Amino acid sequence: MSNPLLKTASLPAFSSIQPEHIEPALDQLLASNRQRVDDLLKAEQTPGKSFLASIEQWDDELEQLWSPISHLHGVKNSDALRDAYNACLPKLTEYGTEMGQNTQLYQAYKQLADSDVYGQLNEAEQKSVDNALRDFTLSGIALKPEQQKRYGEIKKQLAELSTQFSNNVLDATHGWSKHIDDAEELAGIPESVLQGYQQAAAAKELSGYLISLDIPAYLPLMQYCENSALRQEMYTAYTTRASDQGPNAGQWDNSELMDTILALRYELALLLGFNNYAERSLATKMAESPEQVEGFLNDLTEKSIAVAKQDYKELEAFANSLGVTTLSAWDIPFYSEKLRLQKYDLSQEELRPYFPSAKVIEGMFTVVNRLFGIECNEVSDVETWHPDVRFYHIERDGEVIAKFYLDIFAREHKRGGAWMADCRVRRQLSATEQQLPVAFLTCNFTPPTETTPSLLTHNEVTTLFHEFGHGLHHMLTEINCAAVSGINGVPWDAVELPSQFMENWCWQKEAIPLISGHHQTGEVLPDNLLEKMLAAKNFQSGMMMARQLEFSLFDMLMHHHYSPENPRSIQTVLDEVREKVSVYPVPEFNRFQHGFGHIFAGGYAAGYYSYKWAEVLSADAFSRFEEEGIFNQATGESFLQEILQRGGSKEPMALFTAFRGREPDIDALLRHSGIVTTRKVA
Structure with missing residues (x-):
């Protein structure tokens, strides 16, 4: 058979x-x-x-x-x-x-x-x-x-x-949950989030509320729940997943796996004639050496650490003014949200009603239509794996050039996070026939309830645009050779350029009316809220920069300086990096690294710096749109032709300079992040 x-x-x-x-x-x-x-x-x-x-x-x-x-x-x-x-x-x-x-x-x-x-x-x-x-x-x-x-x-x-x-x-993520009957324990949490907790409880035939460690459930609790003990319990459960610590200590423990993975990577690198795994990783990337990457990360640290420290100092003073003597790790998201509200009178939850997922998706399609002359049309008679999944054709000049599946809601048995994966790659089948690219676009946003449509925070809006940027890179290629078509053959530290680039439109006054519309009235995001949102855009950007640099340095140093004769514990390396880059104390039980799938289970080993590296490229690329108009069709066509359509057919630096007219400059990233020019640190 x-x-x-x-x-x-x-x-x-x-x-x-x-x-x-x-x-x-x-x-x-x-x-x-x-x-x-x-x-x-x-x-x-x-x-x-x-x-x-x-x-x-x-x-x-x-x-x-x-x-x-x-x-x-x-x-x-x-x-x-x-x-x-x-x-x-x-x-x-x-x-x-x-x-x-x-x-x-x-x-x-x-x-x-x-x-x-x-x-x-x-x-x-x-x-x-x-x-x-x-x-x-x-x-x-x-x-x-x-x-x-x-x-x-x-x-x-x-x-x-x-x-x-x-x-x-x-x-480990799905092996822990918190069942709560008393609504008072959840004081401060927005109604839309509570509805999600109730729905999760009902699905398990439980009364009250069920809270999981999935991000759409975890993050709002950390930001809004007034119950400090519950925040501590959630933080502990989340940051000890798959480790030797926390409520499920020793169960699903990744400790030995991580040590073995590092030792095997080192052995592999030596076999191939490299001195360490970092060198092996960079053999297929834009960056030329581990020293160059560490120099790049240290330079960013030097330029942003003062701002990060100032961010934390401000947060600490604010918490102290509310009677908090010691700011614990599980307090940071909560008081950060309160400080944001005080400074800008704005919360992500306040923005959520203006971003129904259907409206955001429709607006995103309009943005790419105006930039790249493409249309995204839903097709209904295609088999999928879940009723929530949507399927689309991308057309240009009336011709179908690509297709994609869109699966945006969190649910059980679905991996957390957001990602793009290729389903089919563009390639030439015969003289007259072409295989069109097909993409999987996956997110984990709050699903609709019986009474409310799916409403996105602005952070989730940028996540959607980010993944769609990856999708466009894969789908708009004009390269017919599969090995370098779409994202294939694109160095890892350049592959984030189109995704981070697309996020910029989520902040533009000209684009906001396209992607927003109140779910009850249809009213676009009002100017006063947009102004607050823009004012708050770089809120704690120094702290966020420091956090990403912590991950990047930890990853690179761990792989670059690994020694089997004198193996330093993973925790020791992370602690030393934190001493240099982190601006707030992290509890000893925190085992962030045990859930760091990007480097232990994904493709980012000795490559996590790629996010910041590509962010320099994307910020500088977008600065051309700032100069020429964010919906300038000629500029959009240039980005399409020089970057998106070329796939991995040329070295990314050659593609970037063809688009920008010069090599990338770090200043655009620092400016967009509010690290320089717009912020002065005493």
Whole structure:
């Protein structure tokens, strides 16, 4: 009987993805791919365009099988799916290592690169060949057989450990909740949030309120709940997830996993001839060395730490004026919100009624239409994985050029956070046929209740624009070579440029009427609220900058200076970074690192600095719009052509300078953050 998962279609048939089919389907496809690669290499011919096309097609078939499975693992997790997913990961890693260490395949690419055929390839195809040769080296092609074997074992182990880390965080997040019957314990929390707590309780057939550690439930409690003991309890549960501390201490503990991951990464880097894993990480990025990254982060720290300290000093004085003698970590969001209210008479909750998710989405589509001349049209007859999911076509000049799924509400069995993932990549199928890019766009916003539509905080509005920026990068590409199409082949420290760039429109007076409309009256966000919002934009931006620098420095220093002979504990490294960068004390029990999925389970290992690095690019790119008009069509078309459409076909610095006319300048970021010019620190 044929496996339903191996039937290729233009879009995934999610209902046919049954856990029991996943491993057999993958086994079948991997065996087929191995055979096809062998047959291709046995054919006596000089590798040419058809060689590249065959490899691309087989890689794409694997991607088309795996991407919807991987996506469901994130948005509709179940024990059976998780087991199937975990069983497949080592096989995928093994296959990737095997192909990366296939000497004949490497020689074929090398032969192509050295032949006349290379000169006949277009720029994108040449870049894909160059990247492939680089990646063969990074996969250990030059290693001795026993070293290659060890490399394969390490990669397999790391894939398994990363998944286990992620699962532990997910299980720890959902393994704790707080059931409350007495509404007085929740004094100060907005009604819309309380409704969500009641709905969560009702779903579990409980009375009263049920509070989880998911961000839409956790964050409002920390910001608004007057019950300090409850805030402390929530903070403790959240910051000790998957660790040796807190209410579930030792259960789902990531401590040993993290140590093992670091040791294996170091061993992997040494095998490949690097001095440490930070060097290995940067081999595929814009930044040239760990020293350069640390210099960049230290420079930002020097320029912003005084402002961060001033922010905290102001908060402390404010809390003291309210009778608080010691400001604890769980008090900071609460008193920050009160201070924001006092200074700007504005809260995120006050803005929420003006940002119904449907209106924000519609307005976001209008913004990109005015910038890039594209239209986003909803299509209803497409199969999805949940009734809340929406599906859209992107059209330009009346032609469909891309498609995407939009899944924005938090729910059980869905991983927290927000992300974009590719479902299909743009590539040339034949002389007359093209595969269109398809994206998964995922957020975790408060869902509608029986009486109220889904209303977003302004922070959530910027999150939506951020992820859509990633989506546009993937979907608006005009590159037909899959390896460098969309976000493929884009260095990690440049990939955040379009996403952070799109956030800027959430703050513009010309754009606000497009993305806001009160859910009861339709009234756009009034000018007085917008003015308050703009005044409050850089509220505590110094503290926020310090926090991001803490994460970035911790990640880079931990990977750059790891030593197996004298391993310093992860906690020690973090404590030392905090001593330098953090402006407020963090409790000893805090185990933030145990839930730091970006670097222990995601792609940001020795790369978390990428957020700040790309923020410099995005702030400077947007400053051209500030100069020429935020809806200037010629400027929008220039960004589209020089950045979004080019994918990974050229080095990002070349693309940036083509758009901006020069290399990036850090000043725009400091100005947008209110760190310089607009703020003076005594």
